[in-house]
Amino acid sequence: MDSSPDMGLFGPDSVTWKVHNEPIVTMGGLRSLYLQALHPRAVAAVAQNSDYRADPWGRLNRTSEYVGTVLYGSTTEVEAAASRVRRVHSRMSATDPRTGESFRVDEPDLLRWVHVAEVESFLTTARRAGLRLTDEEVDGYYTEQLRAAELVGLDPSTVPGTAAEVAAYYERMRPELGITREAAETALFLTVPPVPEVWNSRAIRLSLTLGPARWAYFGIAGTAIALLPAWARKMYGGLGWPTTDLSADLSVRGLRLLMAAILATLPRQYRVTPMRRAALERAGAAAG
Known part of the structure; x- marks a missing residue:
């Protein structure tokens, strides 16, 4: 009986862990939201079913927790998280803003668009920020991420699994993309998000609304x-x-260096997310 620790979908030798070890990939998440919003049905599904306007930071936290679980969770944790997501999506529908047609949120075409936009954004942001990857590693990342695509209900054989396949997929999708009212509203919201309610001090809120922090965020969104x-x-x-x-390359490389410098000043326990730290501990136990 195999008693080795369960490393989940990936592990310390995966390209996925190498890419997501870079804090700058969080900017890739923001990039992916701008990209996803260009799909009229995808953005309509979010706008008509999500509370992102009322609770944007809560939604961001829930999304981050899911991504972190897929990256670093045990098989049991990953399957439980994915099951919850599939269950929620199965109950949702939306209306196409162009045709008035009702559609399911878990349509394969929509799930595929969201998946590809997300993983391509993570990878592209990390590479343009300076992470060195070979062509084989790039294709390896996309191939590894087919496991994440399968979790949300996609047939992996229908999902781009190499850089060339992703490029061809984007080329096919471009005629279906464009700016709708919901896309424009979402992009504006992403660029000028509200200050989190938890920061309810009047001075803090004023600073974040009008001060340096707001301008810093504009720089991040612009990048x-x-x-x-x-x-x-x-x-x-x-x-x-x-x-x-x-x-953009100069800006994202500068931000990567800045983030590294800031993290270097923090105590060790704050430099790595709890989920990654737990996965590293499991990996250490396996190696031992």
């Missing part, structure tokens, strides 16, 4: 948008110039 593919930036009314890509 996330600049990291989008040129065709996606154009849909938002931005520029597709190569100089924008260069500026």
Whole structure:
């Protein structure tokens, strides 16, 4: 009987752990939301079923917990989290803003778009921030993430599993994408989110609303948008110039260095998320 610790879907030797060891991938999450919003049905599903406007930080926390569980949880934890997500999605429907047609939130086409936009954003952000990966590692990341796609109910054989397949998928999807009212409202909300209620001190809220913290967030949101593919930036009314890509690369690399410098000043227990720390401890036990 195998008594070795359960490392879940991935593990310390995976490309997935290498990519997500980079704190800058959190910006990839923001980039992916801007990208996902360009799919009229995907953004309608969120806008019509989610409380993200009333509780954006709570939704962000729940999403982060799910992603963290998929990355670092045991098999039992991952399956339980995925089961909850599938159960919730199975009860949801929305209305297409263009046709008036009702559709299920867990349609494969929508799940596939959200998955690809998310994993491509994580990977692209990490690489453009300076993480060195070989072409084989890039394809390995996409192939590993097919396990995450299967968790939400997708057939892995229908999901892009290499860089070339992701590029071809985006090319096929572009005619279906565009700006709807819900997409524009979502993008604005992402760019100018409300101050968390937990920071209810008047001085703190005023500082975060008008002060340096707000301008710092504008810089982060602007970088996330600049990291989008040129065709996606154009849909938002931005520029597709190569100089924008260069500026985005410089900005995200600078942010990566800044985050590393800040984390280096913190006590060791705060440099790694609890989920990753628990997974590392399991991996250490396995190695021992």
